[in-house]
Amino acid sequence: MDRLFHNLIVTGSGDPDALNTNCGDGKEKSILDQAAGGATRPRSSDSGSSYFKDMSGGSSSGYMSLEKTVPGKETMYTYDVIKQSANYLLERTEHRPTIGVICGSGLGGMADLLTDRDVFPYGDIPNFPVSTVTGHAGRMVIGKLSNIPVMCMQGRFHAYEGYPLWKCAMPVRVMKLMGVEKLLITNAAGGLNSSFNVGDIMIIKDHINFQGFAGDSPLRGYNDERFGPRFPAMNNAYDKDLRKRAKAVATEMKLENVIREGTYVMLGGPTYETVAELKMLQIIGVDAVGMSTVQEVIVARHCNMKVFAFSLITNKCITDYETDDMANHEEVIGVANNRKSDLQELARRIVIAMNTDEE
Numbered sequence: 001m002d003r004l005f006h007n008l009i010v011t012g013s014g015d016p017d018a019l020n021t022n023c024g025d026g027k028e029k030s031i032l033d034q035a036a037g038g039a040t041r042p043r044s045s046d047s048g049s050s051y052f053k054d055m056s057g058g059s060s061s062g063y064m065s066l067e068k069t070v071p072g073k074e075t076m077y078t079y080d081v082i083k084q085s086a087n088y089l090l091e092r093t094e095h096r097p098t099i100g101v102i103c104g105s106g107l108g109g110m111a112d113l114l115t116d117r118d119v120f121p122y123g124d125i126p127n128f129p130v131s132t133v134t135g136h137a138g139r140m141v142i143g144k145l146s147n148i149p150v151m152c153m154q155g156r157f158h159a160y161e162g163y164p165l166w167k168c169a170m171p172v173r174v175m176k177l178m179g180v181e182k183l184l185i186t187n188a189a190g191g192l193n194s195s196f197n198v199g200d201i202m203i204i205k206d207h208i209n210f211q212g213f214a215g216d217s218p219l220r221g222y223n224d225e226r227f228g229p230r231f232p233a234m235n236n237a238y239d240k241d242l243r244k245r246a247k248a249v250a251t252e253m254k255l256e257n258v259i260r261e262g263t264y265v266m267l268g269g270p271t272y273e274t275v276a277e278l279k280m281l282q283i284i285g286v287d288a289v290g291m292s293t294v295q296e297v298i299v300a301r302h303c304n305m306k307v308f309a310f311s312l313i314t315n316k317c318i319t320d321y322e323t324d325d326m327a328n329h330e331e332v333i334g335v336a337n338n339r340k341s342d343l344q345e346l347a348r349r350i351v352i353a354m355n356t357d358e359e
């Protein structure tokens, strides 16, 4: 028991996984189970309302970390654990997608476009976290979009939910091991560029990795070269050719007036920003502000996927002290819902463009 309490104190980091160990077979034990001599148990398959269930049934290993010698290795899923999640899906679907889609807040309707769908609640997929945020259904939908095999995350994971960045982005590695080579990422974001309007669609040209400045990264820890190099380059993270094609697609759809291009910043959330924070972000050249995406892009580029990403501007960031309006998630979801039809058609056409070889 001394040992148990020692570890509870050492791992008291706010990471929900700190109390759990991954047993490497898709099953997990919480430290409390271990102390009680409890049996290994399968993951909960209840994805929707299982926030606290996941807090006690998640995976990975603050506990084991004390016993490993390679710095960082213990905190991340190994190649074999990721492979286990990929195999689970590959064994249950006949689709072999090379394009992945990640749906942002309120943008999960994109998955409805898929035909011949195989649907996997995150809670059923070994080693997956669960979605806890409204507007993120928490399902992997694999099917065809205009006859192109696609896998679509209907909901993503955010650091503010309590997950470490590597875990937020682990589905990207699962996609990679399933054969995905190109990723379409979407998010809802606050418009900081004063020329942006609510409902605009910002093609992401670049990002500022604020968490990286503070020493955190989804790649922090042991680097497995089978995924990618220790020091990946991050210029041209957002594929130039795909951005060009997306602009052409938007023009075909007569969306020129709402299409923008700019720099996205991810902050930790879950608070929206203060006026002073927004003023600082303006100075450093940020156009749109959110709480996601960057960790997914970093992990995707690390394993050499091509990335295209856009933000739906769901609210204007408030940069003066006189305004009484306040950012809120209901507005974010509402705007995403209102822009549903244009966004779904845009996503469909971008996927077709992504599936076409470069000139």
Ligand SMILES: O=P(O)(O)O[C@H]1O[C@H](CO)[C@@H](O)[C@H]1O
Pocket: 103, 104, 105, 106, 133, 156, 158, 186, 187, 188, 189, 269, 290, 291, 292, 293, 328, 329, 332
């Ligand atoms: O980035 P997505 O997941 O689209 O969601 C955005 O909207 C939520 C805040 O309203 C935050 O989660 C923010 O990141």
Ligand SMILES: Nc1nc2[nH]cnc2c(=O)[nH]1
Pocket: 188, 189, 190, 191, 267, 269, 271, 272, 273, 289, 290, 291, 314, 315, 316, 317, 327, 332
């Ligand atoms: N951080 C942040 N995330 C958002 N997601 C949607 N709108 C916003 C916003 O204004 N700020």
